[in-house]
Amino acid sequence: MTATEIALYLVGSGALAAWVFLVIGRNGFWHADQHLNAVRAPDAWPAVLVVVPARNEARSIARSLASLLGQDYPGALSLVVVDDASDDGTADAARAAAGDDGRFDLISGRPLKPGWTGKVWALEQGLAHGAARMTDARYVFLTDADVEHDAGQLRRLVAKAEADRLDLISLMVMLRCRTAWERLLIPAFVFFFQKLYPFPKVNEPRSRAAAAAGGCILVHTDALGRAGAFGAIRDRVIDDCALARAVKRSGPIWIGLTTASRSLRGYDGLGGLWNMVARTAFVQLRHSTLLVFATVLGMVVTYVAPPALVVLGLAFQAPLAVLLGAAAWMLMAVAFRPTLALYGEPAWRALLLPAAAALYALMTIESARRHLRGRGGGWKGRHYPADRRA
Numbered sequence: 160m161t162a163t164e165i166a167l168y169l170v171g172s173g174a175l176a177a178w179v180f181l182v183i184g185r186n187g188f189w190h191a192d193q194h195l196n197a198v199r200a201p202d203a204w205p206a207v208l209v210v211v212p213a214r215n216e217a218r219s220i221a222r223s224l225a226s227l228l229g230q231d232y233p234g235a236l237s238l239v240v241v242d243d244a245s246d247d248g249t250a251d252a253a254r255a256a257a258g259d260d261g262r263f264d265l266i267s268g269r270p271l272k273p274g275w276t277g278k279v280w281a282l283e284q285g286l287a288h289g290a291a292r293m294t295d296a297r298y299v300f301l302t303d304a305d306v307e308h309d310a311g312q313l314r315r316l317v318a319k320a321e322a323d324r325l326d327l328i329s330l331m332v333m334l335r336c337r338t339a340w341e342r343l344l345i346p347a348f349v350f351f352f353q354k355l356y357p358f359p360k361v362n363e364p365r366s367r368a369a370a371a372a373g374g375c376i377l378v379h380t381d382a383l384g385r386a387g388a389f390g391a392i393r394d395r396v397i398d399d400c401a402l403a404r405a406v407k408r409s410g411p412i413w414i415g416l417t418t419a420s421r422s423l424r425g426y427d428g429l430g431g432l433w434n435m436v437a438r439t440a441f442v443q444l445r446h447s448t449l450l451v452f453a454t455v456l457g458m459v460v461t462y463v464a465p466p467a468l469v470v471l472g473l474a475f476q477a478p479l480a481v482l483l484g485a486a487a488w489m490l491m492a493v494a495f496r497p498t499l500a501l502y503g504e505p506a507w508r509a510l511l512l513p514a515a516a517a518l519y520a521l522m523t524i525e526s527a528r529r530h531l532r533g534r535g536g537g538w539k540g541r542h543y544p545a546d547r548r549a
Contacts, residue, residue: 164477170460171468171483177461178490181354188357189350189494191501193415195315195330198322204234205297205321207313207377208289212268212281213253214243216304219423221256226308228260233314236262237293240304241281243268249304264292275393278373282398283389299383301376306332308375309419316377319413326382326410327403329371332420336502340429346508347515348436349416350498355443356400356414364411371412373399375420378406385409396442416501433522440526451527455520462516465491488513 182189209227213220220240227238238257242250242265250265257263266288268281275283286299298320300313312330320328331352336345356370376399386405395401403412426432444450468484471477492509499508 161475163475164480167468167471167475167477167480168483170464171472171480171487173460174464174468174487175483175490177457178465178487178494181461182490182494185354186357186360188353188359189497191353191416191497193358193362195319195415195417197315198318200318201321204232204314204317206235206237206293206295207232207298207300207317208286208293208296208380209236209238209300209302209313210282210285210289211238211240211302211304212243212278212285213240213245213249213304214277214281215245215247215249217245217247217249217252219305219307220249220252222307222423223302223304224253224256224263226306226310227302227313228257228263229310230308230313231310232317234317235293235295236313237289237296238263239285239289239292240265241268241285241288242266243277243281244270264288272393276396276398279389279393279395279398283393286383286389296380299378299380301373301378303374303422305422305424306374307421307423312375312417312419313377315419316375320377320379323413324411325379325413327371327376327378327406327412329377329399329403329412329414330375330417330420331372331414332374332422333418333502334422335425336504337425338428340432341426342502342504342508343511343515344429344432344518346495346498346502346504347512347519349501350495350512351519353498358414358416361403362413362415367407369400369403369407369412370414371399371403372414374422375417376402378402379410382406382410397439418501429518433525436519436522437526437529440523441530442526444523444527446530448527448531451523455523458516458520458523462491462513463520466510466513 240253253265268284271277272280298317316328334345336342360366360368361370391405392398392401406412444454465484465488468480472480472484491512495509495512496506
């Protein structure tokens with residue numbers, strides 16, 4: 160047996176072992192089966208304060224606000240939009256969409272406070288304004304100005320929170336998946352998020368795992384106060400998961416998938432998706448170059464190696480390498496299939512996950528490069544310095 164064959168067998172064994180573990184030992188994350196089920200309606204529907212931070216969202220905010228003001232929620236609802244220094248007419252678009260609806264209020268965000276990220280500072284202002292406007296709100300619903308919700312979404316969220324006594328409930332909304340690049344990379348992004356934060360594990364009260372998706376978060380007002388409100392996460396770029404961790408320290412949380420809320424944000428080709436990941440990947444990896452190296456190496460072995468082994472095994476006449484690579488590739492495809500089905504994509508696209516993973520590995524490297532050059536986590540014209548406490 161040659162050294163090349165030994166190397167191929169070792170890599171193939173590692174890739175196959177990784178996928179066996181992911182399929183049977185990672186809390187069944189890949190089933191993508193955490194969805195809101197019908198629960199008994201509460202005896203009385205509590206008041207809900209909706210806070211929407213908006214920065215340069217003129218193209219989408221009208222549809223987003225229409226979906227919020229059109230909720231069939233039986234309880235009291237108050238909506239506060241925080242215009243975060245927009246320069247594209249976001250405020251005018253919001254006023255026009257809300258019309259004379261008395262539940263709507265628009266405030267102009269104050270200049271960014273030192274030590275805060277822009278979105279969290281906007282949420283802090285919206286919460287303060289809304290709490291004075293609606294003093295009896297039991298829940299705060301946080302959503303983005305580019306998310307459109309089904310009319311029954313808030314009612315389902317509150318019913319679930321009340322029935323299960325949850326301090327926080329979050330749904331990963333459907334991301335736009337139309338262009339060729341989106342169809343390649345968006346389902347993979349959702350798959351990777353579930354792998355990183357296995358939803359069944361997050362939803363286990365005794366587990367320390369915590370995660371949330373910022374486009375759709377319902378949090379109990381008391382739990383938010385116990386967590387220190389938004390001041391406790393003021394400097395966090397990945398604010399949704401930071402909020403989930405803070406809240407779960409004192410009570411249960413739940414996260415799931417939904418097709419009833421959709422992001423209206425499109426991505427300008429590969430570049431738009433690239434910037435989305437490069438903005439936060441290095442933050443997620445705790446600003447550690449060692450973790451970046453380990454992550455990229457792991458992604459190469461786990462995702463890129465299986466199809467490469469099939470090709471190289473055939474080239475070097477190493478049938479065991481072909482078998483190991485093909486087995487790992489098939490397990491990968493089986494695991495990815497439920498997430499693809501969520502997005503209505505055909506099963507054969509699961510075979511393209513290695514290509515998507517290779518691109519995400521490059522985005523992770525780019526994220527580290529940007530941060531090490533002092534650019535930090537940039538978004539909508541703002542850049543934040545690398546903070547090793549993130």
